[in-house]
Amino acid sequence: MQQSIHEDARETPVIGEYDVVVVGGGPAGLMAAxxxxxxxxxxxxxxxxxxxxGAGTMGGLSTFCGLHARVHGEHRRVIRGYADExxxxxxxxxxxxxxHLSVQNRIQAQAFDISAYKIAADEFLVAGGATLLFHTSVVGVVMDAPERVDAVLVESKSGRGAIRGRVFIDGSGDADLVRHAGAPTEKSADLLYPSLMFRINGVDHQKAGRAWETVARIMDEAEERxxxxxxxxKPIVRPQRNPLEWRANLTQLSNEDGSAIDGTDAWQLSRGELQGRQQVKDVFGFIRDTTPGFEDAYVVDIAPQIGIRETYRAVGQYQLSEADILDCVDFPDTIGVQGWPVEAHVEGTVEFRFPAAGVESRGFNQLPYRMLVPQQVDNLLTVGRSASMTQWGQSSARVTGPCFVMGQAAGLASHLSLSENTPVGDIEVPRLQQRLEDTGAYLGTELAPDVTPVTSR
Known part of the structure; x- marks a missing residue:
């Protein structure tokens, strides 16, 4: 049997030329654009x-995680800048x-309406002058030098095309541009497990009460029996903006051998979609039959795609680590902060690890610009869950809040790179930090007088 087919060479039309080309419209990509x-x-x-x-809409997450931190015992929103708008x-x-309090009642999250978020994101980007190209996948890059991307190759219902740019920002989630450009990446041997989110409607919220606690308890009791x-x-079942509707995050998707579904393998993704919908059917039936307030409830929506937490990550100028998270580390090239705990979706459960508890803990770490800069390519930045992080560093900083931070910094850095006519890794970081603060970002550099700064890295 023939193992491959030959495709004829062809000319690819250039369908656009821009200063900045952003791939991926999740929270990092939309802030970058x-x-x-x-x-x-x-x-x-x-x-x-x-x-x-991104995951907030396509993945059905419907909740912003990582906008807040528990700072010296007080819950504060630490993600600022264009996220405010x-x-x-x-x-x-x-x-x-x-x-609302989330994750062991130790940190806040914030629910939103998915449909409204789609509209708000559209308006937010159009108001700033960005061009949006939907229903289009990036399938490759063209390099005009070993260290420089000239164009991305795209496929859509319009056919194949090339889009040229001067600076490129990879918000694909899977380090697609980084890999196509030949820059170093890594993928963990044991990936974090994906989930399929769904929403429940018709809940009697008066009867349901603190059902997020009830559901966890009755599930544990049923397993013990x-x-x-x-x-x-550790299921998550929480009310939405209208308490008639609740979101459910309690599936875990795996291959036949028990390993996590790989979000870069279409066959595994297909298995995960089928498995996820069966898990939704099964676990929702249990909740409806056993949980007060859910007797007349029904599944109103299953997310368009399973939610992938981890695939490829860039190996850039610096890799954010779990120790950076837990030790609340500062960086001289800070672009913002994040306070979400390490959230490890391992086989059968979720493990959470926080910085030291108590009022003495600052509760957040700074994010360094270097984690956005891949090696070997002068005009490419990477943001979001494919930024340069270790697996456990990524399991914290992949959520919405830090993605907003990374995106805004990358967008401003691309402008400075073009203004200074210098590689993205060589921009004047103090200028970037000043511009971030000018646009409302919080860099975590102002500490209360009684706080001792932690070690910089």
């Missing part, structure tokens, strides 16, 4: 779906809930 375009740079954002938001747009649409087994422990 917004920041670059608001600096006056012609900017295009390429997204394979017909809407923005995006959240304000949601508030004006009455689509943003008040922050030997009556049922569930995909994972």
């Amino acid at each position: 917004a920041a670059a375009s608001r600096e006056g740079r012609s900017t295009v954002l390429i997204e394979r779906y017909g809407f923005l938001g 995006l959240l304000e747009r949601l508030e004006h649409m009455d689509a943003l809930s008040e922050p 030997g009556e049922r087994t569930f995909p994972r422990k």
